[in-house]
């Protein structure tokens with residue numbers, strides 16, 4: 001979709017910002033360009049929308065050499081999001097978002113309708129925020145307007161230059177998650193510049209790690225972390241790359257244990273007698289569709305004697321994740337809930353119970369992740385609900 005062929009950029013003062021660069025971002029792929037300050041990331045990006053012209057080589061967009069495309073026409077096919085969002089201060093959020101449709105000559109009503117749709121898509125209710133002015137928004141909200149505006153004319157390509165660089169780490173993580181969900185829906189071809197390796201790993205289908213003006217490695221996040229191509233890359237991704245790898249290593253079915261399981265309508269006496277006979281201290285409680293409901297302690301004989309069904313004594317299970325969620329999330333969920341185990345449900349999060357992850361099994365999985373070499377571990381794309389309230393700590 002975007003193809004660089006032996007592209008070099010030398011500025012007038014002799015600085016070679018980009019040196020013989022060749023790589024390709026496929027359709028619907030999100031490629032992060034990461035590297036230290038001054039290594040040529042922004043220059044690479046600005047050559048795609050012809051804000052900067054290459055000295056040598058060529059760039060193809062969908063097979064067309066961009067040097068032959070009128071820059072104005074070209075930029076209509078490319079959304080551009082930058083750190084200083086550049087919203088017009090005297091225009092409302094809705095008007096700002098409708099800027100490109102307006103420039104493209106869309107009818108006012110259609111442009112505004114589209115802008116409202118996009119604000120909704122980036123999580124800003126147009127009826128609440130549409131009539132506000134940029135200064136009445138938080139930094140994170142302004143960035144979202146920037147993303148909505150870039151998507152307004154539905155361009156196939158997005159260029160994003162440190163779009164979340166100016167917001168605090170918490171908001172940044174939220175924007176990253178939202179952007180991943182959005183990208184899963186809109187599937188744009190994205191070049192995303194960042195100097196933060198964590199962000200590059202989190203967002204990128206592939207990462208281009210820049211040295212001075214050159215790409216040192218162009219690979220999946222897991223491969224860059226697991227098998228850095230050069231000492232420079234190893235140094236850049238950091239000594240703790242094993243830990244970073246946890247965010248791209250998913251929970252697998254083989255990581256799960258199968259604890260005793262009881263159902264909501266089971267008589268309590270029978271359920272607890274079984275648990276005691278098996279020497280188990282607790283069981284997972286499922287509903288009639290085998291979906292996760294909660295857990296129940298083995299309890300004492302007094303509780304069992306009180307009669308009734310499991311339903312009256314089951315406790316809700318808040319510490320759960322879908323299969324495929326990153327190990328890092330499993331670890332933090334366990335800590336957050338002070339849980340001795342977490343339940344794992346199906347990938348689609350319909351609630352179907354698959355097993356539990358215990359600290360011992362998590363530890364094995366962490367080892368597997370850290371020890372893994374150049375395995376291609378797919379980036380975990382499952383967005384996991386963040387459970388905020390702890391109503392029950394598992395035993």
Ligand SMILES: Nc1ncnc2c1ncn2[C@@H]1O[C@H](COP(=O)(O)OP(=O)(O)OP(=O)(O)O)[C@@H](O)[C@H]1O
Nearest residue numbers: 011013015017036037038039040041042043044195
């Ligand atoms: N107009 C220019 N004239 C001369 N040199 C320039 C010009 N623009 C950029 N450079 C130089 O080219 C190199 C690459 O700059 P570029 O902005 O592409 O880097 P970057 O990786 O995006 O950096 P940062 O992360 O700090 O934004 C730097 O050494 C920079 O000083």
